[in-house]
Amino acid sequence: MQYFLVKSEPFKYPWSQFEKEKSTFWDGVRNYQARNTLMSMKKGDLVLFYHSNEGLEIVGIAKVQKEYYQDPTTDDARWCVVDLKAYKKLKQPIPLSTIKKDQLLQYMPLVKQSRLSVMPITEEQFMRIIDLSETKL
DNA sequence: GCCAACGTTGGC
DNA sequence: GCCAACGTTGGC
Numbered sequence: 001m002q003y004f005l006v007k008s009e010p011f012k013y014p015w016s017q018f019e020k021e022k023s024t025f026w027d028g029v030r031n032y033q034a035r036n037t038l039m040s041m042k043k044g045d046l047v048l049f050y051h052s053n054e055g056l057e058i059v060g061i062a063k064v065q066k067e068y069y070q071d072p073t074t075d076d077a078r079w080c081v082v083d084l085k086a087y088k089k090l091k092q093p094i095p096l097s098t099i100k101k102d103q104l105l106q107y108m109p110l111v112k113q114s115r116l117s118v119m120p121i122t123e124e125q126f127m128r129i130i131d132l133s134e135t136k137l
Numbered sequence: 138g139c140c141a142a143c144g145t146t147g148g149c
Numbered sequence: 150g151c152c153a154a155c156g157t158t159g160g161c
Contacts, residue, residue, distance in 0.1 A: 007159090031144075052159065096160080114159045115143055 003126035004041060005048040005058070005110060006084075007117045015049055015059040015089070023065055023085035026118075027073050034118040039068045041082050048121070048129060050110065057093040058129060061137075062086055090133040104128050 006026065008014070018024060029035050041047075047062040066083035073081075099105040105128060109119040130137060 009159095033144090056160075112141085113143065114141075115157065117158085 001123075002040070002042065002045045003047075003121050003123055004037065004045065005050055005108065005119050005121050006062070007050045007052045007110070009053045010051045010055050011053065015051065015086075018049065018062070018084075019060070019086045019089065021086075023083055025072065025081040025083050027071055027081045029071075029079065029081070029118055031115065031117065034116055035079060037118045037120055038080060038082055040120070041067060043067055046087070046126065047084060048126070055093075056097075057095040058090060058099075058133075059093045060086065060089045061130075061135075088135060088137070090129075091135045092133045094129050094133055098132065102128065102132075 008018075013024075026038070029038055041064045043064050043066065045064045047064060048058050049060040049062055050058045062084040064082055065085040068080040068082050070077065071079040071081045096110075099108065100111060104125050108121055108125055109116050113119070
């Protein structure tokens with residue numbers, strides 16, 4: 001089992017819409033590092049859903065439903081998407097300010113690599129967030 | 138609006 | 150292959 005974090009601007013695609021649609025293909029990744037991370041996702045892996053720009057907090061958990069395939073929004077063979085399905089909303093969202101203060105979480109790429117929209121995180125980091133959010137998996 | 142932290146482009 | 154200049158994201 002691997003763990004990841006993806007960012008979305010609520011303006012474009014908020015968690016509430018994701019929950020309503022139940023699942024979505026995660027498109028728009030145009031960065032090699034993020035693309036490579038997408039390609040390493042396996043079915044069943046858990047993915048944290050972060051709201052950037054507005055909200056600035058981790059709001060929910062998604063599950064990888066389908067592994068990577070050609071991005072249907074472009075003919076460019078370099079880019080791909082994965083299917084994510086909404087798994088669980090966090091009982092308490094985890095704000096960036098908390099992440100920055102936390103001994104474990106401050107080392108997530110989220111904090112320093114602002115341009116990265118898809119990133120791997122460790123099991124310890126994932127579990128810490130679940131813990132802090134008082135959510136049951 | 139500013140700045141940090143990248144990624145990208147292109148000249149050499 | 151190096152590096153300067155520029156572009157982008159996103160927090161503040």
